[in-house]
Amino acid sequence: MKSQRFYWLCLVLLSVCLLLWYRYMMRSGFAMKTGLQGYVRIHPKTRLKSNLLDFHCGRCAVVSSSGQMLGGGRGPEIDQQDCVIRMNVAPTAGYEADVGNRTSLRVVSHTSVPLLVRQQGYFFRREADTKYVIWGPEKNMRQDGKGKTFNALVTLAKKYPHSHVHTITREKVQYCDGVFQNETGKNRMKSGAFLSTGFFTMILALEVCDSILVYGMIDGSYCSNANHSFVPYHYYEPLHLDECRMYRVHEHAKRGGHRFITEKLIYSRWASQGKLRFVYPPWTSQEHQPP
Template sequence: MKTRTRHGIILIGVVTVLTSLLFVYNSTSADTPGDQLHSDGHQIDAASRQTFSLEGYISIIDHKPLKTHCRSCALVTSSGHMTGSGRGAEIDETECVIRMNDAPTRRYQKDVGQHTNLRVIAHSSMQRVLRNRYELLNSSQDTFFIFWGPGNYMRRDGKGLVYNNLRLMKQLMPKLQVYIISRPKMLQFDELFKKETGKDRKRSNSWLSTGWFTMAIAIEMCDRINVYGMVPPEFCKSPHTKPSVPYHYYEPSGTDECTMYVTHEQGRHGSHHRFITEKRVFAKWARMFNIHFYQPDWGPPPVINNNNNTNS
């Protein structure tokens, strides 16, 4: 009940912010298309990588699938481990840069870079993204935005509040490339989580994190994935031995990252993310796909072969 109330308040705020876009869009659209396209200094030949149709990610207006492909991707997390990393130039040299929710780049370019080709956004972060629209939405003609959310908020029959707001946002800012994760694809993600962990997401009172969706999408669209700021699964097992960093690099006074991970992992009442469980899956996927972890730098441990049979 509390979750529904909170979501209702968020959606009221979203409607208010969207309405304000009517008054600011004309002033921002005065830039020439060339100015908007080159505004972040990272022009990519989109045609060269629009080769694969990624089913389940559909555009908000015409419901066409997302078409993109990258040889190499930098998946930049929002972790406090990025602070002071100096990885910005390295990240910006990657063909495609993927970010999550409302993670900013302005003022943090030295550590996290400034280019963004794909941003994966939870429905609950929509209001914050709109609040920071001058940085995250304006001048983002070459960025794909993929939104995810519960089925009742994303339904396309006129009753999906988030879906309706995204359509309005697209109408106000028509050059934005806005996509949603379809209902069948969301169910596939639930089944994937159950297959990989043996846990039913709903029965365990958990929500898949934006990181889960982002990693899965990256595997579909990228040949190589460099993940920045993601700790290994056992990193927070003894948090007193690890340096304390904030959950978000752009909220230095916010909750400690390991505290957030452990609290959610152990939570049994209400809705929680299983951050540590998801990271165990990511470590497994790193053995199967071309995934590499930096800041901190780590790799999955080798699989121990318990087969003691010897040839006679």
């Protein structure tokens, strides 16, 4: 009897000690980080990066910035999905009927950060609940005071302390480079290619979404069809370059070009695995896949 009491007393004391240790660790800042590796939040009060991206959804709508979105009337359908992922600074205001109104997460290129700053009222007040994931080369994202893009993001985080601005780590960028090389057999840097925002977006969506519906992306063969129509590169810039012309210029650029067509061939292979579906416009390569 005494031995049982002693056993339970020891168990209670051990539990109390563990609870006190846990509270101490939490208060001391040694709590385990939770979230998705490779995407870290910029803390509003310091230049140090902290907090992994905490984001997961059942069914996601990935919405392209392409002019393919115009006239499709897919806005209500997009807004019905669990989460909506957009790219760069593509606006929803004025285009709700075609692109929807909700934005859960934006993947943004370093080249578009100045536009975020210029239109910060729209992005950090109107879309205050949106999470932002920023990618860019090391020279722009360095944290020693010389990273122009990173410095701008720190300023935004300080001005909007409740915002969720994340950066893609150097290791994650290298991982994405590895994915491109595994899929194409080509070293990205040696081939003179820059991964597109769409490529980073697709990889992130595959990591955080249970299923993905893609809107506004054409397949890799679209621009080779003789009867393809003129479509603006961005739906919110209707008078700018034709999408297919932009794709061809980048695809064949010796240096600094996005391999848009090559990337879409990669997406087509990923779609065959069943998690990814291109619903508007529908891709011919997935006509026999289950919905």
